[in-house]
Amino acid sequence: MKITVISRDERQLADLVRLLRARSSSDEIDQTIGSVARAASLLTDDTMPDVLIIDRPQSADDDLQHLERFSSQHPNIAFVALSTDQDPQFLLQAMRAGVREVLPAPVNSSALYPAIERIAEKLERRGHTSGKVLAFISCKGGSGATFLATNLAYALAASGKQKVALIDMNLQFGDASLFVSDHKPLATLSDVAQQIHRLDPSFLTSSMLTITPNYGVLAAPSDPAHANDVKPDHIDAILKLARRQYDFVVLDVGRSLDAVSIRALDHADMIFPILQTTLPYIRDSKRLLNVFRSLEYPKEKIQLIVNRHDKNSEIRLKDLESAFDAEISFTIPNNYDAAAASVNQGVPVLQLSPNAPISQSLAELARKLSGEAAPVQQGGSWLGKLKLRK
Ligand SMILES: Nc1ncnc2c1ncn2[C@@H]1O[C@H](COP(=O)(O)OP(=O)(O)O)[C@@H](O)[C@H]1O
Ligand SMILES: [Mg+2]
Secondary structure, three states: OEEEEEEOOHHHHHHHHHHHHHHOOOOEEEEEEOOHHHHHHHOOOOOOOOEEEEEOOOOOOOHHHHHHHHHHHOOOOEEEEEEOOOOHHHHHHHHHOOEEEEEEOOOOHHHHHHHHHHHHHHHHHHOOOOOEEEEEEEOOOOOOHHHHHHHHHHHHHHOOOOOEEEEEOOOOOOOHHHHHOOOOOOOEHHHHHHOHHHOOHHHHHHOOEEEEOOEEEEEOOOOHHHHHHOOHHHHHHHHHHHHHHOOEEEEEEEOOOOHHHHHHHHHOOEEEEEEOOOHHHHHHHHHHHHHHHHOOOOHHHEOEEEEEEOOOOOOOHHHHHHHHOOOEEEEEEOOHHHHHHHHHHOOOHHHHOOOOHHHHHHHHHHHHHHHHHHHHHHOOOHHHHOOOOO
């Protein structure tokens, strides 16, 4: 756990840090001397703690007001206040400012440790492991990676319980937003990259095209010339933040393998190479799988999806599996009419044709992914347990 302590008093600060270090050597403890406003201005995405302990907030400096603003921007941080003042009026104000625990100051281990323990347990239950990154990659152009990524993201969000973001990583000719919306995106991935110093939860959210209240798309640059604005470091920062904000971050990686797309694939919990059952796809899929092997991605990170699957196809799934020496994780039926209508209208296929076989199949995949995501929250590996196809 990462804990930051704020105090105006150097000695108190040192005592608190010592106390926290004595509780657990695995916690990362940071300290800031001064007011809440000062501490808040110093914290960045990289230094944002899980727990913020404020020693004796002062009304003269509007500490609680600053805290209220800060806590609403960072709802995942647990705030603890140490105070000599325990009257109900103060407690109420502190609660309003987002403080979860008010402990007497100066604090001793018998008051502090159980409070930290309670917070640690809550974090554990919340599934501190954060959102999952799912990358869709096209084994060959036209295999359906964009169609499946954008529509699966819709299906994941459709339950209303999960927040989902799709990021279009096709830097030159990205088209993902057009698959699910007829609105022009106000900002793109290259705009975010160009202003990476502004990156925070509200900037990321406002750069997305809203498809439904809990599904946003970060579109690809509209001008291929802007592809070079996006660097691997930007991908690190954006995905790190997106994971904290969303339950699922779906990436449409497209086809090109370069420093930026490989960085995105490195971050992915799971990669879905999309292929079809004809020879040209099979050849390119083999090449792609070899690249993943040389990148030393674990086997279970790669989940092959056969799109436009036809049970009567000449090439059977078994043949594919032996050709690839890898399992096929999931199949999506060929459903030309529903897919074409959805793409032509820019409306998610689950919305336009909820009963179409392709929609049912995407809903099933979404169910499996979100159903299986749950056990992580109690610990254990999500990847290891996920079995998409029986
Ligand atoms: N299961 C499917 N059945 C029928 N058509 C599909 C299916 N999946 C995708 N398509 C069609 O294939 C076209 C190409 O898909 P796209 O997602 O753009 O491929 P990629 O991103 O891999 O290049 C889409 O316009 C879509 O209409
Ligand atoms: Mg595409």
